[in-house]
Structures are given as structure tokens and as C-alpha cells.
Amino acid sequence: MINQVTLVGRLTKDPELKRTPEGTPVTNVTLAVNRHFRNQQGEIGADFVQCTLWKKTAENTSRYCRKGSLIGITGRIQTRHYDNPEGTRVYVTEVLADSVRFLDQKKQEETWIAAGREA
Numbered sequence: 001m002i003n004q005v006t007l008v009g010r011l012t013k014d015p016e017l018k019r020t021p022e023g024t025p026v027t028n029v030t031l032a033v034n035r036h037f038r039n040q041q042g043e044i045g046a047d048f049v050q051c052t053l054w055k056k057t058a059e060n061t062s063r064y065c066r067k068g069s070l071i072g073i074t075g076r077i078q079t080r081h082y083d084n085p086e087g088t089r090v091y092v093t094e095v096l097a098d099s100v101r102f103l104d105q106k107k108q109e110e111t112w113i114a115a116g117r118e119a
Contacts, residue, residue, distance in 0.1 A: 003076040005095050007049060008103065009033035011069045015053075017062035027058040028094075031073060050094040051075070061100050072101040 009031040017027050028050065035045045051073055053061055065071060075097040084090050 006074045008072045013067045015062040025058040053097045070104040073097045074099045
């Protein structure tokens, strides 16, 4: 069976690096991916895809990307579920990233320098 996804979109907020209890780096991001058609009002819609990044991929994305960064993610879809505090079962579909490409790095470096951040 094949389970492979490739997405290109923009981060909806700054990535936040966290660590598991064992110390493994992880970050969860939401990628806004534009649709290829316009609705009846002439607007282009977007899908907001939850993605999980691990280890060096998580560290590098947290270090070099910010809200609005254009990135490409290749990975696989995973589904899971949990029961929330109200007892309702919640189903989650997310992409587990195998690789991330930074697609607007030059523009991002200029933005960081203008904001006083190290590129």
C-alpha cells in the first residue's frame, strides 16, 4: 500500500519546539494549503492541514521558519482518536512529516534581519 503526501503551503503560526518525556524533539504545525479553484464569491479557499515533525526536522523548522513561511512537506497520513474531557471521542487526521523543504528562505532571511533576528 502507498501512503505518501506532498503539500506546499504557509505556516499559520510560528513553530514551537517541544520535547517528549524521553527528550525527542517534536513540533506540530498547521499548513495552509491553497485550493486550485475559486468559490462562488471568487475567493480562493484553503485547507488547514495538521502536521507533526520529529527530531532534526522539528528542530530545523522551529529554528528557520516563522508564521507565513512557505514550506513543502512530504510525509504520510496518520489517523488516531482520543476521548476528550467531556467523554466525546475525537478523531484526528494528520501528516507525519518525513522531510520539509524551506521554499522562501531568501525572503525569510531578509525579514529576520529587518526584525533584528539572526538569519
